[in-house]
Amino acid sequence: MAAQGYKEIQLTTPLKDSLPLILHNDEASITCSAGIEFPEENLKEGMLCFRSDLQRLFQRRRGVWVDILASLDNDIIELGEAIVEAFNEVDEVVLKTKADQSEFEKLKTEFEAFKNSVSANYVSKAELQAQIDEAYASLAGT
Known part of the structure; x- marks a missing residue:
């Protein structure tokens, strides 16, 4: 036929x-x-x-004859590749977020250490004024 x-x-x-x-x-x-x-x-x-x-x-x-089954196979393959690519992008974002979280935790720890150091060595304005007054008094007494 x-x-x-x-x-x-x-x-x-x-x-x-x-x-x-x-x-x-x-x-x-x-x-x-x-x-x-x-x-x-x-x-x-x-x-x-x-x-x-x-x-x-x-x-x-x-303008061309396309084998529907082969075309469908190609569409399925392309869809699968797109899904894999999307998952890879999500994984990349998750890993970057975890890396950022890790970096944040590191910075937070360093900041806490710095804050503790400042607190340990901090002299309040009142304490500093008292020390200055004491020094002047001792100078005046000499």
């Missing part, structure tokens, strides 16, 4: 001559233009062709 295909019916075609074309188009539609070749005439974007020799269904996309 050679390729079936859609036959354009002109508005000027007499009704008695249209019936065989309508029946042909109906059969071509319900069998997805089945045959051992692709249709070559009246090609429409999105039309289907079942290649009986290959037992595969093709669709007309962007």
Whole structure:
């Protein structure tokens, strides 16, 4: 069986001559233009062709016949790759966040040590003033 295909019916075609074309188009539609070749005439974007020799269904996309199953396989592979890439990005963000958290904890520990050092060596203004007054008093007494 050679390729079936859609036959354009002109508005000027007499009704008695249209019936065989309508029946042909109906059969071509319900069998997805089945045959051992692709249709070559009246090609429409999105039309289907079942290649009986290959037992595969093709669709007309962007001017070429695309094996639907192979296309679906490619779509699934691309989707899988996109999912893996998204998970990798999430992992990277999580690892960076953990690294940032670790860095934050380190800075926090260093700050606490600095704060404790300042507190240990801190002399209040009142204490400093008392020490200055004491020093002046001892100088005045000499």
